[in-house]
Amino acid sequence: MPAKVLVAKPGLDGHDRGAKMVARALRDAGFEVIYTGIRQQPAYIARIAAQEDVDIVGLSILSGAHLSMTKKTIDALRQAGANDVHVIVGGTVPTGDTSKLLAMGVSDVFPTGTTLEELVTRCKALVATSPEV
Amino acid sequence: MARCKRPIDELIAEAFQGSEFALGRLLSLIEDGGAAADLISSHVFPYTGRARVIGITGAPGAGKSTLNNALVKELRTGDIRVAVLAVDPTSPYSGGAILGDRVRMASHVGDSKVFIRSVATRGHLGGLALSIPQAVRVLDAVGFDWIIIETVGVGQVELAISDTADTTIVVVNPGWGDDVQAAKAGLLEIADLFVINKADRAGAEQTKLDLQQMIELKTPTPTWQPPILMTVAIQGMGIGDVAANALRHHHWMEDSGRLVEQRDRTLWLEVENILTQRCIGKVRKQVQQTRSRSLRASFADRQLDPIKIANEIVDLVD
Ligand SMILES: Nc1nc2c(ncn2[C@@H]2O[C@H](COP(=O)(O)OP(=O)(O)OP(=O)(O)O)[C@@H](O)[C@H]2O)c(=O)[nH]1
Numbered sequence: 001m002p003a004k005v006l007v008a009k010p011g012l013d014g015h016d017r018g019a020k021m022v023a024r025a026l027r028d029a030g031f032e033v034i035y036t037g038i039r040q041q042p043a044y045i046a047r048i049a050a051q052e053d054v055d056i057v058g059l060s061i062l063s064g065a066h067l068s069m070t071k072k073t074i075d076a077l078r079q080a081g082a083n084d085v086h087v088i089v090g091g092t093v094p095t096g097d098t099s100k101l102l103a104m105g106v107s108d109v110f111p112t113g114t115t116l117e118e119l120v121t122r123c124k125a126l127v128a129t130s131p132e133v
Numbered sequence: 134m135a136r137c138k139r140p141i142d143e144l145i146a147e148a149f150q151g152s153e154f155a156l157g158r159l160l161s162l163i164e165d166g167g168a169a170a171d172l173i174s175s176h177v178f179p180y181t182g183r184a185r186v187i188g189i190t191g192a193p194g195a196g197k198s199t200l201n202n203a204l205v206k207e208l209r210t211g212d213i214r215v216a217v218l219a220v221d222p223t224s225p226y227s228g229g230a231i232l233g234d235r236v237r238m239a240s241h242v243g244d245s246k247v248f249i250r251s252v253a254t255r256g257h258l259g260g261l262a263l264s265i266p267q268a269v270r271v272l273d274a275v276g277f278d279w280i281i282i283e284t285v286g287v288g289q290v291e292l293a294i295s296d297t298a299d300t301t302i303v304v305v306n307p308g309w310g311d312d313v314q315a316a317k318a319g320l321l322e323i324a325d326l327f328v329i330n331k332a333d334r335a336g337a338e339q340t341k342l343d344l345q346q347m348i349e350l351k352t353p354t355p356t357w358q359p360p361i362l363m364t365v366a367i368q369g370m371g372i373g374d375v376a377a378n379a380l381r382h383h384h385w386m387e388d389s390g391r392l393v394e395q396r397d398r399t400l401w402l403e404v405e406n407i408l409t410q411r412c413i414g415k416v417r418k419q420v421q422q423t424r425s426r427s428l429r430a431s432f433a434d435r436q437l438d439p440i441k442i443a444n445e446i447v448d449l450v451d
Pocket residue numbers: 191192193194195196197198199200234237285286330331332333334364365366367368
């Protein structure tokens with residue numbers, strides 16, 4: 001069965017060119033991709049993830065608010081009972097923040113510049129493992 | 134998949150108590166098919182038959198999701214719960230899919246009585262996914278009052294939706310009357326309601342006239358004439374009319390006995406389909422066995438005859 005990924009854009013920045021490219025690359029790699037559109041609140045992203053029962057929640061964040069947005073999304077996911085969902089973060093993430101995101105419970109981080117090929121490979125590896133809760 | 138395995142009865146109990154996470158997981162199990170799906174289906178069946186099911190179909194980009202979004206808003210009064218199953222096509226090349234209908238339905242994400250689920254066709258033809266009837270029953274059982282199914286964008290004869298939905302809405306756009314006649318035949322047959330969406334564009338009135346003519350030409354159902362409604366879904370215009378007519382159609386289905394009749398027919402069809410699938414499995418197995426038993430046998434020298442072999446095998450399939 002195809003794995004399901006939610007590609008979400010939390011926060012206020014309105015550029016979703018990158019998110020759409022990621023969505024297409026994942027589709028072409030055999031994933032079922034749910035795309036939500038821009039400016040989603042973390043609580044709603046968690047709700048959509050529960051309704052859609054996705055394997056991965058991908059957050060595309062360019063606004064610089066990646067730490068707070070990711071924290072809020074993970075908290076909301078746990079509250080919704082979605083404990084076995086991988087959260088990944090892509091976008092403008094300074095190198096120093098990667099470890100902070102991983103410490104929060106994020107499964108993988110894809111800073112701007114990561115190739116789509118790389119991203120697809122690592123997403124495939126992710127769905128073969130359970131997230132650490 | 135690496136997801137946590139949870140006992141199915143636990144998931145069912147939680148879904149009945151309103152857990153969206155449990156409901157989402159149940160729907161995945163239904164989609165994946167197999168023993169878990171059968172178990173869930175049997176478990177929920179006694180609780181089904183209460184929900185009203187609407188199907189929305191029409192050409193790609195006709196505005197199905199936008200209309201769906203507006204219709205959900207219209208139906209959502211008081212404690213009424215609405216569920217949406219939005220079907221999008223699976224790519225035949227990769228097996229993946231982009232499920233984008235949700236983008237147009239974002240305004241309901243804060244409404245706890247609206248549940249939206251995206252579904253990929255996974256190779257199934259006819260505008261729906263194979264699992265849709267079972268998914269509808271799960272949503273019905275846990276208490277949704279209305280269930281709206283959006284098919285993939287279809288051009289013509291994709292009739293599956295009219296078996297699954299009590300009321301089928303066919304969405305067209307101004308200018309539709311200019312299309313090739315043949316392409317419309319299928320959709321004309323299944324429409325309980327016609328919606329001319331994007332009525333803000335030129336030609337809506339003409340399309341309505343064309344449609345009216347086509348409906349009159351076709352043998353009319355004794356008591357139901359599909360109404361032709363105009364909407365500008367993107368502005369929420371004309372949606373009240375769509376909801377009112379969907380309800381009117383549902384009452385007509387109930388009062389005339391057609392609702393029971395159609396649902397029965399569809400369920401017997403499902404029995405037939407399940408059995409057909411099983412028989413296909415048995416037949417394949419028997420053919421493989423016969424073939425491997427006569428390892429050196431080949432059709433090459435024309436000593437074997439497909440018909441004779443089939444006649445021999447047919448008695449072995451029980
Ligand atoms: N002018 C106008 N545009 C509309 C109207 N309703 C929808 N649209 C636009 O039509 C486009 C397609 O709308 P959707 O609702 O996605 O159409 P759809 O039938 O669900 O499309 P698929 O699911 O891809 O087949 C969008 O850009 C909408 O904004 C309308 O009433 N008037």
